[in-house]
Amino acid sequence: MPAEGPPDADLIARWRSGDEGAAAELVQRHTPALARFLAAAGARDDLDDLVQEAFFRAFRRIETFRGTAKFGTWLMAIASNALKDLRRRSRGRTVLTLEERDLPDQTADPHGEAVGRDMLERLEQAVQELPLMQRDVFLMRAQQGAEYKEIAAALETSVGAARVHYHQAVKRLKAKLEK
Amino acid sequence: MDERQLERMAAELGRKRAREVDPEATARAVLARLRTEGTRESWWQRVAARPRRALAPVAAAALILLVAVFGLRQLGGPDMMADGDLPIEVGIEQLAEDELNAVLDSLEYEAPVYELVPVALADLNEDELSALLETLEG
Numbered sequence: 068m069p070a071e072g073p074p075d076a077d078l079i080a081r082w083r084s085g086d087e088g089a090a091a092e093l094v095q096r097h098t099p100a101l102a103r104f105l106a107a108a109g110a111r112d113d114l115d116d117l118v119q120e121a122f123f124r125a126f127r128r129i130e131t132f133r134g135t136a137k138f139g140t141w142l143m144a145i146a147s148n149a150l151k152d153l154r155r156r157s158r159g160r161t162v163l164t165l166e167e168r169d170l171p172d173q174t175a176d177p178h179g180e181a182v183g184r185d186m187l188e189r190l191e192q193a194v195q196e197l198p199l200m201q202r203d204v205f206l207m208r209a210q211q212g213a214e215y216k217e218i219a220a221a222l223e224t225s226v227g228a229a230r231v232h233y234h235q236a237v238k239r240l241k242a243k244l245e246k
Numbered sequence: 247m248d249e250r251q252l253e254r255m256a257a258e259l260g261r262k263r264a265r266e267v268d269p270e271a272t273a274r275a276v277l278a279r280l281r282t283e284g285t286r287e288s289w290w291q292r293v294a295a296r297p298r299r300a301l302a303p304v305a306a307a308a309l310i311l312l313v314a315v316f317g318l319r320q321l322g323g324p325d326m327m328a329d330g331d332l333p334i335e336v337g338i339e340q341l342a343e344d345e346l347n348a349v350l351d352s353l354e355y356e357a358p359v360y361e362l363v364p365v366a367l368a369d370l371n372e373d374e375l376s377a378l379l380e381t382l383e384g
Binding site: 085087090091094095096098099102103104105106107108114115118119122123124126127128186187190191194205206208209210237240241244245 | 247249252253255256257258259260261263264265266267269270272273274275276277279280283284285286287
């Protein structure tokens with residue numbers, strides 16, 4: 068998350084008073100991390116739409132943001148719900164192909180690349196098969212580096228429960244990757 | 247594989263496709279939608295957006311209320327509550343004697359008439375005790 072520019076809290080306050088420029092700055096600041104989160108959580112061709120939907124929902128309910136979680140983490144919780152809603156509406160129509168998965172860039176080491184591709188592909192598949200809460204907690208922590216406290220605040224759960232979800236996720240992922 | 251390796255791999259997930267999302271175009275699209283659809287959600291959209299577990303107490307309360315309404319309707323038959331009447335939660339111990347009788351009347355239940363005489367078990371003879379036990383056993 069970029070450290071440049073005014074803090075999120077200032078931009079949020081400005082958006083609350085109707086400043087569209089502040090909203091635009093928040094979008095530009097948080098889009099890359101949010102897009103990574105959504106892509107890892109299973110967004111495909113709808114990634115652009117889902118990112119927009121998450122910001123749209125967040126800005127419309129900004130008065131419910133109390134600042135107990137970081138704005139970016141709160142945004143991910145909203146994005147997760149948007150993804151869930153979309154999947155519910157299009158259940159059974161999502162078919163993933165190998166080409167659609169997010170694989171690492173080409174490297175100079177064909178063998179290493181193949182192993183890396185395989186592991187990353189399996190990890191992505193395994194993450195998307197986790198129960199939603201475990202998936203969200205795992206990605207917020209392992210991918211985004213969020214603290215348990217802010218994860219708990221964003222997902223409206225306790226710190227203890229967030230820890231348990233994370234460790235259960237790690238256990239499941241390890242078991243799947245070590246098969 | 248240890249946890250750190252897993253976290254390092256997780257950090258790579260989604261990176262490539264996320265680069266294809268243009269933050270400036272996203273900002274323009276979001277602002278355009280906010281202008282056309284409004285910057286505030288309605289209350290029901292906010293309620294619907296709550297996580298399911300946060301709605302659980304509300305759902306539980308609604309379920310209890312529904313069960314109570316259904317129970318009262320079953321108890322009193324279709325005429326007991328006219329349309330639009332709201333059930334009022336009242337414990338039976340809060341009813342006066344005539345109110346209790348009214349409830350029993352509505353159930354077409356004839357209450358046995360008991361004479362309230364303070365009697366201890368020790369006051370009963372063997373036949374009375376046997377009769378009491380039989381009534382208790384049904």
